[in-house]
Amino acid sequence: MIYNTLLTSPEKKFALLIDPDNHNDESLVKALTIANKTTLDFILVGGSLVSKPIDHTVTVIKKTSSVPVILFPGSLLQLSEKADGILLLALISGRNPDYLIGNHVLAAHFLKKSSLEIIPTGYILIDGKSISSVEYISNTRPIPVEKPDIVVATAMAGEMLGHKMIYLEAGSGADRRVSEKVVAEVRKHIGIPLMVGGGIRTPEDIFNLYKAGADIVVVGSAAEEDPEILIQMAAVRDKL
Numbered sequence: 001m002i003y004n005t006l007l008t009s010p011e012k013k014f015a016l017l018i019d020p021d022n023h024n025d026e027s028l029v030k031a032l033t034i035a036n037k038t039t040l041d042f043i044l045v046g047g048s049l050v051s052k053p054i055d056h057t058v059t060v061i062k063k064t065s066s067v068p069v070i071l072f073p074g075s076l077l078q079l080s081e082k083a084d085g086i087l088l089l090a091l092i093s094g095r096n097p098d099y100l101i102g103n104h105v106l107a108a109h110f111l112k113k114s115s116l117e118i119i120p121t122g123y124i125l126i127d128g129k130s131i132s133s134v135e136y137i138s139n140t141r142p143i144p145v146e147k148p149d150i151v152v153a154t155a156m157a158g159e160m161l162g163h164k165m166i167y168l169e170a171g172s173g174a175d176r177r178v179s180e181k182v183v184a185e186v187r188k189h190i191g192i193p194l195m196v197g198g199g200i201r202t203p204e205d206i207f208n209l210y211k212a213g214a215d216i217v218v219v220g221s222a223a224e225e226d227p228e229i230l231i232q233m234a235a236v237r238d239k240l
């Protein structure tokens with residue numbers, strides 16, 4: 001059980017995000033072969049706009065890696081029974097009903113019949129300086145970076161609504177990642193696991209975010225550019 005591992009193991013976790021459109025089979029296998037040399041905990045699969053079939057990407061990952069694969073769907077086209085679990089994301093920083101409940105209703109029967117482990121996740125988009133794909137595609141506004149009180153209250157509301165995890169997102173390739181200050185403030189106010197992603201580029205970023213209170217750090221773009229960086233990134237928690 002993926003979520004149970006999060007609750008019962010005190011160790012910080014490291015996740016790799018695979019955006020299927022940013023890989024061909026060869027680059028994917030190359031990245032995963034490097035990841036196999038590390039203590040990577042999870043592989044997330046998805047993106048705001050994905051044109052390739054998710055099933056294929058998950059199949060290639062499953063052939064190459066034994067790390068749990070968790071769907072991180074930007075849309076209903078990104079569901080696959082071949083994965084192990086799904087972050088059932090509610091975009092709670094936004095006010096677009098499709099991303100709060102509409103798509104979840106459409107997916108409900110599929111998800112119930114599947115063997116996917118469902119992890120209800122309050123997904124909070126924070127201004128990462130440039131307009132992110134999430135912002136544009138979801139037609140929602142990110143929370144301004146100078147309003148940590150709104151981030152905290154949103155995370156608290158997400159927990160009280162029953163979400164099992166909070167994901168603080170600056171957007172893939174963000175110019176400005178989520179700050180330690182915001183992570184620390186949210187950490188103080190919620191009891192559920194806290195995941196942070198978007199614009200995280202260095203092992204130092206990861207160290208600082210863990211220290212601030214992130215339980216899981218997600219990296220996508222930096223590993224697409226240089227998969228070897230996964231080795232140093234996954235080793236960060238040993239230095240805590």
Ligand code: 1GP
Pocket residue numbers: 017169170171172173174196197198199200218219220221222
């Ligand atoms: C995006 O948080 C993830 O949804 C990962 O972002 O690609 O910037 O690492 P990066």
